[in-house]
Amino acid sequence: MTTTMDRTASAGHSAKSPLIEKLNVFTAFGLGIILAVVFYVLAAKLIPEDTDAMLIHTKHDQIILLAMIGWFIGFMVGIGALIGPFRWLLGKDLSHDENMFYAGKDLGTKRYFRYTTDHKVVGIQYLVTTMIIFGVGGILAMLIRTNLGNPEGGWIHPQAYNAIVGIHGIIMIVGTIIMITGPFGNFVMPIMIGARDMAFPRLNALSFWLIVAAIPPILSSFFLGGIMTGWTAYEPLASESPAGMDGYIMFICIFAISTMVAGANITATVVRMRARGMTWNRTPIFIYGVVASVALALPAFPVFFLSQIMSAFDRAMGTTFYNPAGGGSGWLYENLFWLMGHPEVYVILLPAIGALMEMAPVFTRRPLFSFNVAVMGIAGICGLSALVWAHHMYMSGWAPLLNGPFMLTTELISIPTGMLFLVLVGTLWRGRLWLTVPMASIYALLWNFMIGGITGIYLSDVPADGALHGTMFVTAHFHYTLMGAGLTGAVASLSYWFPKMTGRMLDRRLSWVSFWMVQIGFNVAFIGMFLVGLAGQPRRVESYNAMFNRGNMVTTAGAYVIMTGMLILLFAVVDSWRNGIKASDNPWFAKTLEWSVPTPVPLENFATLPVVTTDAYGYGKAKS
């Protein structure tokens, strides 16, 4: 482990394996594509033809899935993920020099394109990847909104439209899942708890490169007929979908592995590697947000993985887990999906709120109000969110008698959610507000998440859900939570930690312009969407009745404003990264540990490991 290594012992360059130095993202893509083609050709040759007697033809799906498995294996070998395990098979381990090489000791640009274990490199890799994912998802969103600018649609064919809606949905969900734990959970979190690296640095690199490996399958879906199910991939519709569905399945399976790996790693790091003296009530609240998130993901994603494996079997082996013609049931899928799906929404939200709660004391210059309530709120959400999944199934007919109990658990979740609001407004109360983009983001979160939360309460009410389920109202609700609350927190985190990560300040004026455009555009767009939802416009439709025209025009106009704001932010990030004002080590005068190390952060973060004696919120003198 790099954490235990002596920083001076780097003299000998003797037994370095040349292979390790040759592998990078290019060899990974190369080998991945080669193996995909090989698997494809072999499968097409060797797998017997479908017969007319078969109810479900499986050959095509087998070929596509095998080709994607080939891609996956090739990519992981090509990036060098298997070098360590292979050595262990031979009864050896990596040499010290090799470990240092893995850690990115040369500090060059090349380490960003390799299997590098330094958590700071992984953090940057995640940041860039997240931005690319949001870029792709954003383009798809604009296609959706442009098509819906006109009631009769028709600009995009329904088949392509469904593919766009589904892939927009799932890659945005994946983007939001990793948007905070990825970049900031990796870059900032270990420093924040006073550690030299993650508990398992190689798993850290693994979790990142798994995500890169997962992306080509979902994009290939567009060229394999698309998916027609939306992001939820409900069965049995998924079994009916063209081979694009196999891309979805592969994407989810690889991503689920990545999430499990990252979750285990982050949890172990926080539990085991906090600095001396950092007791649980001196641990920053952001850490709680991140750990709660990955702890929720740990049980959730194996279920998702499983549900997709069963989908793959139904498609490629002719099993009937979900096919009613063979005794299966779509309700099984719905249960598995939402068993993951509801915890997952809090996987997304908790780190975002945690980050903003972390920033609140810094920009109000006062302690976090009621740290204990914040922790209780996070814990309460975690506990309850495993018990509410069937509120997505009130109208499915699966178990009408359980609607009452699920209504109870769902409404209970607003109690711990309310606690987080209390903590935030309690911190603002009589604070001296230092008006920066992160500060303004706290306000944006309060506004957006209030709307998202209250509309959630309508939806949790079974009779109201009878009118609202499956409408644009639901779409607007979850955009208020995922984008209005979650993404706002992520963008705030970016401006807050940008100086530590890049050594430069994020351009202030451009980020303000972007902030206002995104927030105003967002509210215009999604309030319009609430209205058409209330009036009865279903979700995921390619064309709609003329009566919804006005609301949709408003939403589309808002979407264009969001797009403009986001592009301005993109420019600000790229430009500031290269030419921005140099940042001091602690530009916000904050008290958490990550600001105590120099920028750029040295390879092993701390020359001497810190000892913590207080919490990080000692702003002002607290009376009670």
Place this chain on the structure above:
Amino acid sequence: MNRRIVGAFATVVLGAGLIAGIGTYVSAAKADTTILDATPAGTLETPQGTLKHFTMDLSIYPDSFFKTSSPHPDWVSYGPSTNFRVPAHSAITFTMKQYDSGEPITNDFFARVAGTMNGTINIDGKDVTKVDANTIGHTFTVRGLSNGKSNLFINVPMPMVPEDKMSENEGEYINPTIVKFTIITGDAGEYVWNCEFPCGDGTLARFGGPMSSQGFMSGHFIVTDN
């Protein structure tokens, strides 16, 4: 300062341009971009008075070898196009040549004729109001959004051709069932049609493949004012 404004502006323009480019590509990438127009044929006496009359000839093939370049030559398909344009408030007489075999339909509601003039269709010279649900080849089923305009609903079941009367050769089509019917269009608008006979063999509920992909067993049905 200036550089920043120019840069931000350029990013917005580039981004919007990229989206416009992809959008144009996606909207053009339709498997079937052709639209078949109805042919004028004088006027017709209908229960609703004398209306302008048009005709439209379509075929339903057991495969798509007739297309010059089909991504799935073995899929069943309508031809020559899957998008139709007809005038509003007129009588349209369709002549369908159905070349495909068939089986029992999953939902015999779609074995009944609906929405045609007099409620009948003419099959090989005989007027009928329904077709034996066990020997359906395909259906032609049109409807639109329920939006207070005239609520078009047409269902025309088409009997199968017995397997032994079909050609052995791919791309050769013989002995069609000929189905004729007249519809009277209402207000202009965008409607859609699809086949309600599950003919996507080898897929779940036999509604995947050609049934769920553009350009085979579904399409647009456009009613225009001019």
Place this chain on the structure above:
Amino acid sequence: MSQTQTQDKAPWWKRKDVKETATLWVILSVLIGGLAGEVIARSMGAPASETMENTIRMMKIFTWVSAPVAGLVGAIALKSLMQKRHYGDTPPAESDHEIANSPKASAVWIVTSGLLCLFALVFGMIVMQEDAKSLQAPNAIHVNVTGQQWLWNFDYPDNAGVRSHDLYLPVDRPVIFNVSAKDVKHSFWIVQMGVKVDANPGYITQTAVTPNKIGVFDVRCAELCGLLHAYMQSQVHVVSQADYDAWIKSQGGRA
């Protein structure tokens, strides 16, 4: 500073900023409750069943109940924003009189939100029971609903052989819908009556409603079901009992 100190001596509810916040709270709560409630009721349009009337009323009440919570958060946030703002590259001076905790405030907040939850739950349960009445009504008529990609069709088992693409219902009679699907999942939804249940292949699910207005309403599919999902719509004609009987007869039923 001195002002704060004198304020500190007064009971907290007499302090100026508390009073201002309270005023803001009242104003915001009324604004939010009134405005949002009205917008919701208007957007949802004219109800065509008691179920929908209940739903709209309930959403209005929920809005009024959550308005004080939203109003309080808004009031505190706004008040803080109006008070002491600071711009610049360095932080403002740190204040030395702030509270880091208030078990009392937390307890009040948590208990209140618990009570609000309880209210929402009990109220929701009561309305749920009320809506379920149609399902038990002895004089209910039955309609079998079949979803198939991408159309609805309706059978009227009380009159064997009567089938339709648009739904016909008599006014003021409870109707029980037995809903199923031929291929994939759909969701049977009568928009203006506020009822919905998924149509599952291989299973029959039920929902019920009593239409209470004569008119033409909409059935839409509320579960993405593939290519032409957007077009999976039918009309509902709610007519008088006499007109309904006539329609049944015209379709070959005995009425």
